[in-house]
Amino acid sequence: MSVKNPQFQTEESNRARVWKPKGRILGIPISLMAIWAALYIVASAVPALPVPGMAGMITLNTIMTAISGMILGPAAAIANAAGGIVSMLLFPYGFSAGPLGFLTVTMGGLVAGLLFANKWMLAGIAELLILGSWFVNPKAWDTGMWMVPLPYSAIALLVIFIPPLRNWMRRSILTLQKGWIWPAVFLMCCVGHSAEFMTTNSMTNWLFNLSWQYWVPTLPYWIGVDTVIILISTAVGVSVMVGLKKARLPQFSDSLGE
Amino acid sequence: MINLNQTAKNSPLYRLDGRSKLIGILAIFILAIVFSHPFYVLALLVIVMLVWWIARLPFQIIVDILKVFFVIALIILLVQVFFYPGKINLVRLSDPIKFIGFNGYLTLDGIGFGIAMVLRLFVIMVSAPLLVMTTPLPDLMVALVKLKVPYRFAFIMTTALSLLPSIQSRSNLIQQAQLCRGVTDFDSGKLWDRLRGTAGLLVPLILGSFRDSQTLDVAMSSRAFGAPGRRTFLIESHFSLLDDLVLGLSALLLIGGVTLRLLGLGIL
Numbered sequence: 001m002s003v004k005n006p007q008f009q010t011e012e013s014n015r016a017r018v019w020k021p022k023g024r025i026l027g028i029p030i031s032l033m034a035i036w037a038a039l040y041i042v043a044s045a046v047p048a049l050p051v052p053g054m055a056g057m058i059t060l061n062t063i064m065t066a067i068s069g070m071i072l073g074p075a076a077a078i079a080n081a082a083g084g085i086v087s088m089l090l091f092p093y094g095f096s097a098g099p100l101g102f103l104t105v106t107m108g109g110l111v112a113g114l115l116f117a118n119k120w121m122l123a124g125i126a127e128l129l130i131l132g133s134w135f136v137n138p139k140a141w142d143t144g145m146w147m148v149p150l151p152y153s154a155i156a157l158l159v160i161f162i163p164p165l166r167n168w169m170r171r172s173i174l175t176l177q178k179g180w181i182w183p184a185v186f187l188m189c190c191v192g193h194s195a196e197f198m199t200t201n202s203m204t205n206w207l208f209n210l211s212w213q214y215w216v217p218t219l220p221y222w223i224g225v226d227t228v229i230i231l232i233s234t235a236v237g238v239s240v241m242v243g244l245k246k247a248r249l250p251q252f253s254d255s256l257g258e
Numbered sequence: 259m260i261n262l263n264q265t266a267k268n269s270p271l272y273r274l275d276g277r278s279k280l281i282g283i284l285a286i287f288i289l290a291i292v293f294s295h296p297f298y299v300l301a302l303l304v305i306v307m308l309v310w311w312i313a314r315l316p317f318q319i320i321v322d323i324l325k326v327f328f329v330i331a332l333i334i335l336l337v338q339v340f341f342y343p344g345k346i347n348l349v350r351l352s353d354p355i356k357f358i359g360f361n362g363y364l365t366l367d368g369i370g371f372g373i374a375m376v377l378r379l380f381v382i383m384v385s386a387p388l389l390v391m392t393t394p395l396p397d398l399m400v401a402l403v404k405l406k407v408p409y410r411f412a413f414i415m416t417t418a419l420s421l422l423p424s425i426q427s428r429s430n431l432i433q434q435a436q437l438c439r440g441v442t443d444f445d446s447g448k449l450w451d452r453l454r455g456t457a458g459l460l461v462p463l464i465l466g467s468f469r470d471s472q473t474l475d476v477a478m479s480s481r482a483f484g485a486p487g488r489r490t491f492l493i494e495s496h497f498s499l500l501d502d503l504v505l506g507l508s509a510l511l512l513i514g515g516v517t518l519r520l521l522g523l524g525i526l
Contacts, residue, residue, distance in 0.1 A: 243461060
């Protein structure tokens with residue numbers, strides 16, 4: 001029986017034992033993402049706002065998508081996608097885009113999460129891709145169709161591409177700056193929600209070929225609905241961010257080291 | 259919430275592998291997008307109805323779906339009927355109203371396209387329950403993993419599913435606690451009160467659940483989540499002859515549909 005070099009033995013045994021920990025994705029524990037997905041599914045069953053002209057109601061998951069980016073960072077896209085897919089299987093009535101319905105909440109979490117992680121270039125590209133998917137459709141070249149994505153997508157683009165505004169927003173949320181946190185969370189919710197609803201609008205337009213005669217007259221109504229959603233999301237978002245900090249519970253900002 | 263249907267348990271569709279059903283539903287969805295001619299989409303709907311009948315699912319569910327999507331289907335139909343740029347005029351309704359883009363006529367193409375779009379919505383909506391009501395969710399998750407969906411992503415979905423009952427009961431508990439404090443009923447009451455109640459429900463629900471996630475994280479780490487080695491599954495899925503038949507039919511339909519579309523058929 002040959003005696004091996006002790007040094008070599010240690011390295012060999014180390015090599016066998018060392019494995020890449022897989023309990024986190026993009027800095028967020030998988031357990032937290034699973035909890036978020038479960039919350040998302042439960043929220044899909046709780047109606048928040050009855051909306052005429054839409055399938056059923058706006059459910060609480062819309063609010064969760066808007067705030068997911070600042071809680072989970074870019075991992076919000078994965079958690080939202082998981083929650084979205086399962087909700088789609090459990091409550092298929094709520095997704096008029098069929099099997100692709102989960103993409104809307106994924107994009108909402110992705111854009112807001114990337115922006116909160118200060119990956120503004122990627123967030124900008126994702127937002128521009130969403131807007132591009134709207135404008136590539138020939139229906140979007142008709143009268144007044146350029147106005148449809150304008151209200152909140154314009155705010156999102158300003159936040160993403162203007163450094164002082166972006167930095168102030170992130171700083172205010174990360175430090176929970178009293179007074180300023182409300183407008184900062186409002187802007188973050190605008191980013192998340194606009195990415196979600198523009199993906200939905202774009203998919204609806206590609207699937208059902210709706211013309212400007214539908215989109216333009218109903219625009220004020222949809223702006224009203226989106227405003228209400230963003231305002232509720234802001235109230236929930238501020239309370240959750242403050243609560244997470246006070247209770248020292250895990251969140252994306254822990255992985256930033258700020 | 260839609261659950262596994264009991265009558266569907268004796269159907270051939272129930273015995274199919276989750277992967278075959280997923281691929282079949284995806285094929286139907288792609289074909290629904292590919293075609294925009296009412297006859298072609300109607301043919302697709304007939305196929306879906308036939309599968310529905312084979313699955314022994316109650317047709318009452320379809321009526322429920324129709325009720326939910328009635329308003330949006332009506333909007334889609336009216337927009338297309340009045341504003342689709344058709345060429346074959348049927349009835350003259352008025353003089354052209356240029357500022358709303360109405361040429362004054364009801365066109366055959368407009369009516370056809372409107373019906374096709376409503377049928378498309380209907381096909382998409384009716385095909386999804388076919389999968390959910392005939393497949394237990396754990397089987398569906400195994401099917402996703404077998405279809406090479408990353409394991410960690412499938413794990414998030416299965417864990418979320420298993421956490422559902424506890425989060426739902428927590429949600430009910432919070433709602434009752436808020437009701438005791440005078441917050442309005444979440445399912446009725448004035449809009450503003452319900453909006454106020456939303457924050458009162460979501461905030462404690464999120465914070466309480468996040469606290470639980472720490473326990474779950476410790477449990478996962480102590481069981482060496484992500485350790486190398488071959489993973490085994492409690493539920494194993496296998497293709498049968500019926501699965502091969504379904505997959506073959508789906509492929510045939512898809513290839514046939516795309517070929518027809520490339521030949522310029524099936525569109526208005």
